[in-house]
Amino acid sequence: MSLRCVYACALNVNGNSKKGFDAFSANLNLNIFTLCDGANSCSGSGMAAEWLSQVMTTDEPQHLSDQLMARHLEMCQKFPETGSTLLRVKASNQELELASIGDSFLWLFHKSWRGFAPWKCVETMPRDIDENGHPTQLVGSEVCQTIHVREHRPEGLYCAVMMSDGPGLKTTEEALKKCLSMLGRNEPSDADLAYLCNSLAIDAQNSGCTDDTSVAMIWLKFN
Amino acid sequence: MGLIDFLKSNGSKPNIEQFKTRQTDAFVDSILLELKSVSAQAVKQAIEDRETKYMKSVLEESYFLLDSLVISPKDREVAKKFEEFLSTHESVDTEFRKKFFQQIIQREYRSSRGSSVRVPIDFEATVQLGTDSLESLTSEEGFQIALKGRRISFEVVASLSGPFKREITSSRFGKAISTPSTTENQAFSQTDISTRSHSKNTRSETMVEIQVNDALGNRKELLKLPALIGRDPTPFSNQFGLSSFKVSSTYVSRCQLVILEIMGQVYYYLPDNASLSCMRDDDLILEKLKLYPLKHKVATSLRTGIASEITNQINFQGSHADYASIQLFLQDASPENHEDTPRPKAVA
Numbered sequence: 001m002s003l004r005c006v007y008a009c010a011l012n013v014n015g016n017s018k019k020g021f022d023a024f025s026a027n028l029n030l031n032i033f034t035l036c037d038g039a040n041s042c043s044g045s046g047m048a049a050e051w052l053s054q055v056m057t058t059d060e061p062q063h064l065s066d067q068l069m070a071r072h073l074e075m076c077q078k079f080p081e082t083g084s085t086l087l088r089v090k091a092s093n094q095e096l097e098l099a100s101i102g103d104s105f106l107w108l109f110h111k112s113w114r115g116f117a118p119w120k121c122v123e124t125m126p127r128d129i130d131e132n133g134h135p136t137q138l139v140g141s142e143v144c145q146t147i148h149v150r151e152h153r154p155e156g157l158y159c160a161v162m163m164s165d166g167p168g169l170k171t172t173e174e175a176l177k178k179c180l181s182m183l184g185r186n187e188p189s190d191a192d193l194a195y196l197c198n199s200l201a202i203d204a205q206n207s208g209c210t211d212d213t214s215v216a217m218i219w220l221k222f223n
Numbered sequence: 224m225g226l227i228d229f230l231k232s233n234g235s236k237p238n239i240e241q242f243k244t245r246q247t248d249a250f251v252d253s254i255l256l257e258l259k260s261v262s263a264q265a266v267k268q269a270i271e272d273r274e275t276k277y278m279k280s281v282l283e284e285s286y287f288l289l290d291s292l293v294i295s296p297k298d299r300e301v302a303k304k305f306e307e308f309l310s311t312h313e314s315v316d317t318e319f320r321k322k323f324f325q326q327i328i329q330r331e332y333r334s335s336r337g338s339s340v341r342v343p344i345d346f347e348a349t350v351q352l353g354t355d356s357l358e359s360l361t362s363e364e365g366f367q368i369a370l371k372g373r374r375i376s377f378e379v380v381a382s383l384s385g386p387f388k389r390e391i392t393s394s395r396f397g398k399a400i401s402t403p404s405t406t407e408n409q410a411f412s413q414t415d416i417s418t419r420s421h422s423k424n425t426r427s428e429t430m431v432e433i434q435v436n437d438a439l440g441n442r443k444e445l446l447k448l449p450a451l452i453g454r455d456p457t458p459f460s461n462q463f464g465l466s467s468f469k470v471s472s473t474y475v476s477r478c479q480l481v482i483l484e485i486m487g488q489v490y491y492y493l494p495d496n497a498s499l500s501c502m503r504d505d506d507l508i509l510e511k512l513k514l515y516p517l518k519h520k521v522a523t524s525l526r527t528g529i530a531s532e533i534t535n536q537i538n539f540q541g542s543h544a545d546y547a548s549i550q551l552f553l554q555d556a557s558p559e560n561h562e563d564t565p566r567p568k569a570v571a
Contacts, residue, residue: 041563083566103564134565142569165564182280191276195285199388211564 008193009216013201022214023050027057048079075140083138100125103135105168111157115185166211167204265379285386437547449483472547474528
């Protein structure tokens with residue numbers, strides 16, 4: 001089985017240099033992609049998110065939840081006053097694994113019938129939020145207990161869309177489908193995906209998103 | 224000279240004075256078409272370099288923006304004449320350079336693959352002298368030109384930014400959307416374009432907190448702008464798509480106060496059909512159709528029921544059922560004021 005992978009990210013699209021609490025990392029050798037959104041009420045959250053996104057793109061023999069817990073404890077030491085969400089996509093010939101913790105958004109779309117069918121949302125990862133919409137758990141915070149993990153069969157065309165909570169709250173599944181409809185059966189370039197990510201980010205801002213705005217897309221083709 | 228010769232010589236002279244084309248005008252005539260053509264070629268080259276990275280579906284719904292157009296004269300003679308021409312005219316008209324280059328640049332360029340390049344309204348090309356601009360023609364080059372007729376005197380390099388999402392026309396979709404980009408990691412330049420301010424303005428949704436003390440008591444509500452306050456604001460607010468707040472007191476106009484945001488600043492004013500005015504807490508009596516800025520995070524108190532012609536301070540004799548008091552407090556969801564994400568804490 002072969003796997004083709006294209007990705008892009010529009011990171012911290014808000015034109016404000018003070019902002020920058022989101023971080024994206026990609027490990028192309030292992031096909032692991034992470035998007036982290038640091039809690040913007042705490043100073044140093046941007047750095048913490050950057051660190052977390054990088055360390056979570058490494059593959060470790062232990063189970064993902066054990067890996068995360070080890071990183072959580074390490075983050076509590078390194079960045080004691082912060083916290084960060086984590087979205088992670090890992091693609092291999094065996095499976096497509098999605099993981100999330102916190103209030104960020106992660107959707108998985110599938111294009112069945114050898115890519116002839118339209119894009120269909122096959123997974124929306126759960127978000128950890130309270131009645132005020134605030135995150136109930138974050139990596140590196142006092143509460144970090146459960147990582148949500150979903151696995152999908154490695155077949156056909158997939159596109160994972162990751163967003164920080166700001167743009168995610170302003171984006172609908174229909175808008176994502178409309179955006180993805182521009183991607184046909186052919187492999188897009190990273191410039192195509194960058195354009196789509198940026199368009200979604202700007203659309204979210206035009207809809208009133210004033211939070212940190214980051215959008216990432218990972219296009220995957222399993223043959 | 225005989226009489227016949229004299230008459231002949233007089234008759235053959237037409238009574239028309241011929242003006243000779245000035246040297247600079249002749250120069251411009253000769254280069255104008257060339258500059259247009261070379262510029263279009265440069266933009267075409269830039270677009271072809273970029274568009275190969277994108278799918279046709281992306282190109283069809285987006286556009287590129289002309290970032291820069293650098294014009295370099297290719298030899299000393301042309302450079303000298305061109306610089307002389309521009310500086311001469313600029314001494315008369317400071318805007319000349321801009322006007323001249325606007326003649327050269329088209330408003331939009333298109334490629335055969337469906338891409339389009341838009342040119343910002345205030346775009347100005349740059350004249351840049353290169354090393355070639357200082358060199359004179361060699362005799363060999365002069366000979367070749369003599370054989371071929373003439374050679375291209377300018378070199379033009381264009382650079383683009385984008386692609387940006389095309390606007391959806393407001394007539395069809397009810398809302399205009401523009402999508403400038405800012406991130407460098409997407410190979411988009413950080414050009415400040417006019418659409419950015421539009422997108423920034425539409426981003427923040429400004430709310431005004433209104434607290435009214437009238438016949439119904441003390442009430443508080445958040446109003447989305449633009450808003451209309453008055454005794455019977457609904458017909459007007461429905462007609463013009465404003466949010467409304469009804470004030471129940473004897474001396475208040477049907478349409479008493481309009482609150483709106485212009486270029487990021489919130490103002491309130493008395494509409495033309497307001498028969499009564501309001502008095503502010505600093506004793507100022509509002510004038511019709513005059514805009515008063517609403518300060519951020521500072522409550523503005525107004526009392527209704529003031530006759531428009533009164534200019535001096537008055538004492539209110541009636542209760543709030545007669546003269547309502549309105550307090551305006553500006554809240555907005557600007558990036559500086561949005562609620563930050565808290566760090567979750569363990570519950571004991």
